[in-house]
Amino acid sequence: MRVHAECYQCFISQAIRSSRLFYEDRQHLLRPAQEVVRILRDINVELPPPLISEDVYGTIRKSLGIEDPYKQIKRKYNDIALKYEDFAVSEIEQANDPLLYAIRLSLAGNIIDFGSQIGSFSLENTIDEVVKNPLDLTDFDLFEKDLQKADRVVLLADNAGEIVFDKILLKTIKELYPKKELFIIVRGGPIINDVSLEDALYVGIDKIAKVIDSGQLIPGFWPDFAKGECKTVYESADIVISKGQGNFETLSEFEDRRVYFLFLIKCSVVAHYLGLKKLSKIFIRNDERWARLRA
Amino acid sequence: MRVHAECYQCFISQAIRSSRLFYEDRQHLLRPAQEVVRILRDINVELPPPLISEDVYGTIRKSLGIEDPYKQIKRKYNDIALKYEDFAVSEIEQANDPLLYAIRLSLAGNIIDFGSQIGSFSLENTIDEVVKNPLDLTDFDLFEKDLQKADRVVLLADNAGEIVFDKILLKTIKELYPKKELFIIVRGGPIINDVSLEDALYVGIDKIAKVIDSGQLIPGFWPDFAKGECKTVYESADIVISKGQGNFETLSEFEDRRVYFLFLIKCSVVAHYLGLKKLSKIFIRNDERWARLRA
Numbered sequence: 001m002r003v004h005a006e007c008y009q010c011f012i013s014q015a016i017r018s019s020r021l022f023y024e025d026r027q028h029l030l031r032p033a034q035e036v037v038r039i040l041r042d043i044n045v046e047l048p049p050p051l052i053s054e055d056v057y058g059t060i061r062k063s064l065g066i067e068d069p070y071k072q073i074k075r076k077y078n079d080i081a082l083k084y085e086d087f088a089v090s091e092i093e094q095a096n097d098p099l100l101y102a103i104r105l106s107l108a109g110n111i112i113d114f115g116s117q118i119g120s121f122s123l124e125n126t127i128d129e130v131v132k133n134p135l136d137l138t139d140f141d142l143f144e145k146d147l148q149k150a151d152r153v154v155l156l157a158d159n160a161g162e163i164v165f166d167k168i169l170l171k172t173i174k175e176l177y178p179k180k181e182l183f184i185i186v187r188g189g190p191i192i193n194d195v196s197l198e199d200a201l202y203v204g205i206d207k208i209a210k211v212i213d214s215g216q217l218i219p220g221f222w223p224d225f226a227k228g229e230c231k232t233v234y235e236s237a238d239i240v241i242s243k244g245q246g247n248f249e250t251l252s253e254f255e256d257r258r259v260y261f262l263f264l265i266k267c268s269v270v271a272h273y274l275g276l277k278k279l280s281k282i283f284i285r286n287d288e289r290w291a292r293l294r295a
Numbered sequence: 296m297r298v299h300a301e302c303y304q305c306f307i308s309q310a311i312r313s314s315r316l317f318y319e320d321r322q323h324l325l326r327p328a329q330e331v332v333r334i335l336r337d338i339n340v341e342l343p344p345p346l347i348s349e350d351v352y353g354t355i356r357k358s359l360g361i362e363d364p365y366k367q368i369k370r371k372y373n374d375i376a377l378k379y380e381d382f383a384v385s386e387i388e389q390a391n392d393p394l395l396y397a398i399r400l401s402l403a404g405n406i407i408d409f410g411s412q413i414g415s416f417s418l419e420n421t422i423d424e425v426v427k428n429p430l431d432l433t434d435f436d437l438f439e440k441d442l443q444k445a446d447r448v449v450l451l452a453d454n455a456g457e458i459v460f461d462k463i464l465l466k467t468i469k470e471l472y473p474k475k476e477l478f479i480i481v482r483g484g485p486i487i488n489d490v491s492l493e494d495a496l497y498v499g500i501d502k503i504a505k506v507i508d509s510g511q512l513i514p515g516f517w518p519d520f521a522k523g524e525c526k527t528v529y530e531s532a533d534i535v536i537s538k539g540q541g542n543f544e545t546l547s548e549f550e551d552r553r554v555y556f557l558f559l560i561k562c563s564v565v566a567h568y569l570g571l572k573k574l575s576k577i578f579i580r581n582d583e584r585w586a587r588l589r590a
Binding site for chain 1: 297298299300301303304307308310311314321324325327328329332333335336340
């Protein structure tokens with residue numbers, strides 16, 4: 001998915017939101033917005049938004065003089081989500097279909113996002129909603145079949161906090177299929193509230209899956225940029241669970257049937273792109289099917 | 296009031312909204328947004344937002360190749376508001392305080408705005424709300440005294456549609472004080488859905504007050520730019536009713552006790568600037584008092 005007009009607005013809004021974590025006064029809030037406008041003047045609109053975010057957040061970080069503006073928020077939401085861990089595990093154990101239940105919880109965790117248009121959210125209400133209400137299961141059978149056959153499973157992580165629910169999903173897969181090799185690819189460094197190596201280790205996901213750093217400082221995943229172990233792991237994966245909007249915005253530019261997108265729609269551009277409403281629950285294979293959603 | 300970080304976002308959003316009146320596709324929506332970003336790169340942030348809007352809307356117009364993108368919308372809302380005219384006049388006639396009631400209705404009319412952050416609005420509900428609910432009347436006595444003493448009354452118009460309620464306010468003033476000279480200053484040309492000469496004549500306000508063109512293509516009023524008859528009329532006014540947010544954003548940079556601001560707060564920047572909530576009803580003299588609001 002490529003940059004749309006609304007993304008310009010959104011990038012500036014992200015600059016303001018990041019600055020607000022540290023400042024309230026007009027001058028301090030103006031500066032990062034001005035810097036982002038400078039970046040936006042020359043962007044290539046044929047790229048997916050997360051590839052622009054790389055420059056936008058680089059500028060915000062520089063303008064704020066802070067390496068990881070969301071450090072505290074990431075820690076806070078990891079802690080909040082960790083409190084749900086026992087509850088989630090026991091719910092999954094009691095579920096008729098543990099895999100599907102774990103997918104639902106992982107989807108609910110995607111509400112934790114500080115880079116989207118969602119102004120405020122309730123994790124509790126989202127879990128309740130996502131667990132109870134219908135989910136389009138057209139691709140669930142395909143996913144289960146692909147998963148059964150797979151040797152290597154890769155989860156592309158998205159946000160801190162959310163990562164706890166992804167850990168539980170991977171744990172569920174491990175219990176169902178103990179022989180599979182599980183991997184999780186995290187961001188190459190601090191970008192918004194996305195999961196970096198530090199967050200992955202903090203929530204102990206390394207006990208379930210091998211953690212790999214994408215080497216990319218973008219809130220998405222761009223296969224062409226992958227190098228070294230990340231490249232090998234991604235290319236050799238039999239099935240990829242792509243969490244979150246940023247990974248969708250990037251990977252939707254590639255046709256790759258190994259990839260299953262799992263996210264909540266959190267911005268009007270993606271909503272319009274898929275012809276669905278904001279907060280729609282998405283679980284689709286990256287093939288011609290999701291293109292049909294747009295028809 | 297000067298440009299704040301959020302204004303950058305808002306200018307882009309205005310480009311998108313104007314373009315959406317004619318196009319739905321990504322490419323057509325991108326172009327005006329890109330052009331506005333180019334403008335925003337070099338703006339002077341010490342100016343009030345309406346002075347930037349001049350360039351922003353100039354670019355939008357050029358990019359769309361349409362001289363007056365809001366032409367149809369202005370006509371539509373003039374027609375909608377005209378349907379309220381008889382009702383409004385009879386309500387005012389029956390009111391305990393016709394002047395105050397006319398001010399309330401003029402305030403309600405300010406909800407009709409396509410350049411603000413207000414996504415959608417109901418004129419009917421707003422009239423109901425503004426007529427029934429409390430209004431800070433601290434400055435109403437000052438206004439009435441100033442009005443009684445005044446020879447020349449100037450109303451700085453804001454939006455099409457809203458202008459019908461301003462016409463009714465001026466009509467009420469004329470009935471109470473038949474000897475006063477009444478003037479209305481409209482925008483110098485098409486800018487958003489602001490009142491231009493055409494709209495003023497369309498709703499017949501020229502039968503009540505002398506209509507003057509500001510000569511300025513900005514959605515506000517900047518006294519230093521006034522020339523000719525507009526300059527003479529504005530300078531010789533004994534009392535000025537400044538309708539809408541744009542006129543507040545510009546005139547709040549001047550201390551002028553002849554000016555009474557009458558508007559609904561429709562954006563987070565103005566709300567934050569005055570320390571009030573969005574949709575607060577504002578009726579204040581342009582003196583040290585409104586500065587106190589911010590304390």
